[in-house]
Amino acid sequence: MRKNPNALGVALIIISSIGFGLAPTFANFSYDSGANAVGTLLARFSTATILMLVVRKLVSRKTRSTESNKIKWPRPKLFAQLFLLGALGYFIATILYFTAIENIDSGLAITIFYCNPVIVVLLSWWLLGNKPSRIIIWCLVSTLIGVAIAAGQVGNADTISVVLVLIVAVEYAFYMIISSKVLPKVDLPTGVTIVMFGAASSFAIYALVAPGANAVVFPGSPAGWLSVLLLAIVATVIPTATLYAGMNLIGTGKTAIIQTFEPVASIIAGVVFLSEPLTLPRIIGATFVIGAVGVLATAESRTAARIIHQ
Secondary structure, eight states: OOOOHHHHHHHHHHHHHHHHHTHHHHHHHHHHTTOOHHHHHHHHHHHHHHHHHHHHHHHHHHHHHHHTTTSSOOOHHHHHHHHHIIIIIIHHHHHHHHHHTTTSOHHHHHHHHTTHHHHHHHHHHHHHOOOOOHHHHHHHHHHHHHHHHHHOOOSOOOHHHHHHHHHHHHHHHHHHHHHHHHGGGSOHHHHHHHHHHHHHHHHHHHHHHSOGGGOOOOOOSHHHHHHHHHHHIIIIIHHHHHHHHHHHHHHHHHHHHHTTHHHHHHHHHHHHHSOOOOOHHHHHHHHHHHHHHHHHHHOOOSSOOOOOOO
16 A cells, blocks of 8 residues: 555644744743854754764765665755755845844734745746645635734734745745755755755854844853754754655645644744743634644645656
């Protein structure tokens, strides 16, 4: 009996969403130790790069006898494309988002950002020819309603910050589309390693040229560095790898929808680790999102969604 790649892809994206959803919690622990956003993010991606180099080396040794041609560094052009996914995709989205949430509530910011699935589905339809099915459209509507209810649109709607988050949503949509075309050309460990290296490089350059008020400040305690290590492993390396692997199985449209599980994970992490209140609107919103993910996971598609190689 054949394994269901759709179910595996959905599971991988859910794992990815949970990992990314834990990122704000680990970041807050780093801030509590005295670090700022630039220091935390530079340490995060530098640590992730080192970890991925180790993982890639171990995988390369394990597969050397049978699949040595798969674990190798790509040609300069492909290397540059993967590097830019991290140097531009990760870097721009993170810097703009952290700038925006200085002036607006994080609930409003995440609500605005999660118009991203609509953008991804439309771009995937336009650029890749992946016409969304009826089930995807209904799940998309449900997840957007759930995110809006759970996050809560409250307070301080600074116009510039709202625009910044919208830019992040559009930029991340293009990032996913480009990733779906570039990443299948290289093995997963190598692709993730180069992307992490690109992000770390951009944050290192930013730390060197940033104004004094934004100068890099690293964690000031062992607990702070432990939070950075968890941020790098649990909220960066694992979710990035599972995101790419899952997206390769189910395509960008479904991936974008299932990724709306991320704010649910953030809500749960906030309640458990940061003592944030669990309100009725958040419960209702989470129900909409989890319900849509469940429907999408169990639905049998006549045409399996996958990344198109051309």
